[in-house]
Amino acid sequence: MNNICITQVKTSQGDIAIVNSTERNEKHRQAYSKVLQLKSFNLIQSETRVETPAKEIDEAELPLREHVYRDAIKRSATFLKVASEEMGRYQTEWHWKFFFEFLFYHIMFYNLFGPLMVIFFWKWPGMPLMINMRFLKHHPQFYFQLLLWLGSLTGGYWYLFDDKNIITLTEVVFTQFALLIRAVVIAAKYATLSEERINEEMFTFDLMMWDWRLQTPKVLFLEQLRFLKRRELDPDFYKIDFLCQPHIKTVKQLIQVDVGFYREWLEQQEESQISPVIDNTYNCFFVFGYLVNSFQKKHTPGGFSKYVVIQSLILSLTPCLLRVQYFYEIDVGVIDILRIIINILTTFQGFFGSFVFLQIGLYDLQRKFYLLDQCCYMLNIKEQKFSTGKKLLPSINFNNPITLQAxxxxxxxxxxxxxxxxxxxxxxxxxxxxxxxxxxLFGIGVLLDFIRINFFQTTLLSEMLVILTGFIGYYLWHGAKLNEYYETFDILLEDVRNMYVDMLRKKEQYFILNLEVTNAIHKKFVFLLKSQTNSIETITQYINFIIEEIDDTIRQLNYDEKHNPFKIYGIRITLNFLQSMVVAIFTLVGFAVQQRMQNIDVECLSK
Structure with a gap:
């Protein structure tokens, strides 16, 4: 028996409705049947689109069109050819078992055994997993981790036998912290793999997530297909229709998008129509790929990397720079210099290998903003500019209910x-x-004088705290902005709905008395309807059906807003929440500083 995902949603009347994937697909098919019926009324044929030549566009129509009609920009794309990948390789669940297991393996590698791990773990969990984790085998990742182990060895264990304090205990702890968060990064990635994937004899693990950062054709195809599978949506309805015919440059770029193995996947399902554009209907696999590629070309993946390099260099060089005077006062040999260099490289690689994934998280959120803004543009019927870029595609054809679902x-x-x-x-x-x-909290303890550390340790703690605060604060702020898009979409959908409600309310004035429509966009829709039929009954039936589809789209949006917002530890992140959090942090810091100043005054008076 097939598993059916049951979901409860609230209807517009407030009732609880049971919706499952089978019913949702059946509703799509019913909508498609309705489209065929409406086509018999000549209401949503391709001829109803605005086919005005680019040079003769009315300014009132510009909100419906993409920016290339105003500003011609040459674009080019380069795509990587990659091999096929199974759908079940990655899960969308977090496995604490795998996280702690692989965290243990990497801590043992970095701090104790290094490549000797294979001697102790060859039987269990086995050599294939040791090789998959790059604890052995001729591979760049193996040599990278080997250097981290050597740095930990020379910095930590040599400290016990060092009389000159070339490497201090504070620096050892600092390096170990860098290695720990590096191990956390790797364990976090293994925690999202399926058990079948981990138990494979040998597999190629995209440890640095290069495919994802570059948005290769493989990723463009698999991630879209995975989304449709997760939501149990029918790919047959993943096609969109625009109100205006897209610019020839836009169409050309859409056709050139390489969506990995989409064509091969369709051929396996014995599908014959694999073109990105069929009867003026655009395949959303290519539409979404076009938008992603546009973002990648505008914001290169390496844009943030220079900041990550600078931050890692600051953290790795600061201990030595603070102790330069000490090095002048003692006799530093070649071995000592080598130890210092290895310790710097180890700390740098530990922090860089961790911070780069913090940067990827911020980069991913910026990509989401870009894609969501383009979705806003496609829905927008007003002249409006969003923050991340210009309008790349025309407004969707609201006259087509399948397009609303797409x-x-x-x-x-x-x-x-x-x-x-x-x-x-x-x-x-x-x-x-x-x-x-x-x-x-450690820093608060230092301010309150509960914990006493020297200037050297205070500087390292402050640097680490400032950099992590910047990353986390920026990430949470982006997450709060992401949640704000739900309200934006709700407003835009209401605008479209109100347009149809207005036409329905004034149908006699618009379609019988032929009164002038003041709003330019409303006027265009009224013109399209009047050019196809004079039957008030047909127009009323059509408008009511479109309003129903818009209401259904709003219900889907509200469901996602309630169940799938951006969260940390189960807490929905909002701008108000962040504001309260910042106030609380500054209040606590202010109290600690005030207490410290009072203690200093008391000490001065007692003397």
């Missing part, structure tokens, strides 16, 4: 895109947040 899929895709990767990033941020809480 837009809803695109909107859900923009929120949910890359969920298999988001789980890794959010898991890492959640664990780093715990580390930040510890450092913050």
């Amino acid at each position: 837009w809803s899929m695109l909107r859900g895709m923009a929120f949910d895109y890359g969920r298999t990767y988001d789980f890794r990033i959010q898991g890492f941020y959640s664990l780093i947040f715990l580390g930040w809480i510890f450092l913050f």
Whole structure:
């Protein structure tokens, strides 16, 4: 028996309705039948689109069109060819068992055994897993981890036998902290793999998530298909129709999008229509890929990397720079210099290998903003500019109910895109947040004079705390902005709904008395309807059906807002929540500073 996902949603009347995937697909098919019926009224044929030549566009129509009609921009794309990948390789669930297991393996590797791990663990969990974790085998990742182990060895264990304090205990702890968060990063990624995937004899693990950062054709296809599978949506309805015919440059770029193995996947399902554009209907696999590629070309993945390098260099070089005077006072030999260099490299690689994933999380959220803004543009019937870029596609054809459902899929895709990767990033941020809480409370203890450390230790603690605060604060702020999009979409959908309600309310004035329509966009829709039929009954039936579809789209949006917002530790992040959090932090810091100043005054008076 097939498993059916049952979901409860509230109807517009407030009743509880039971919706399952089978019913949802059946509703799509009923909507499609309705489309065929409406086509018999000549209401949603391709001829109803605005086919005005680019040079003769009325300014009132500009909100419906993409920016290339105003500003021609040359674009080019380069795509990577990759091999096929199974759908079940990555889960969208977090497995604490795998997290702690692989955290243990990497801590043991970095701090104790290094490549000798294979001697102790060759029987269990076995050599294949040791090789998969790059604890052995000729591979760049193996040599990278070997250097981390050597740095831990020379920095930590040599400290016990060092009389000159070339490497201090504070630096050893600092390096171990860098290695710990590096191990947390790797364990967080393994925690999202399926058990079948981990138990494979040999597999290629995209440890640094290069495919995801570059948005390769493989990723463009798999992540969209995974979303449709998770929501149990029918890919046959993942097609969209625009109110205006897209610009020829836009169409050309859409056709050139490489969506991995989409064509091969369709051929396996004996589908014959694999073109990105069929009868002026655009396949959303290519539409979404076009939007993602546009973002990648505008914001290169390496844009943040330079900041990560600078931050890692600051943290790794600061201990030595603070102790330069000490090095002048003692006799530093070649071995001592080598130890210092290895310790710097180890600390740098530990922090860089961790911070780069913090950067990926911020980059992913910016991509979501870009995609969501384009969804806003497609729904917008007013002249409006969103923050992340210009309008790349025309407004959707609201006259087509299937298009409304396809837009809803695109909107859900923009929120949910890359969920298999988001789980890794959010898991890492959640664990780093715990580390930040510890450092913050430790810093409060220092301010209150409960904990006493020297200037050297205070500087390192302050640097680490400031950098982590920047990453976490920026990430949470982006998450709060992401949740704000639900309200934006609700407003835009209400605007579209009100347009149809207005036409329905004034149907006699618009379609019988032929009164002038003041709103330019409303006027266009009225003109399209009047050009196809003079039957008030047909127009009323059509408008009521479209309003019903818009209401259904709003219900889907409200359901996602309630059940799938951006959360940390189960807490929905909002701008108000962040504001309260910032006030609480500054209040606590202010209290600690005030207490410290009072203690200093008391000490001065006692002397």
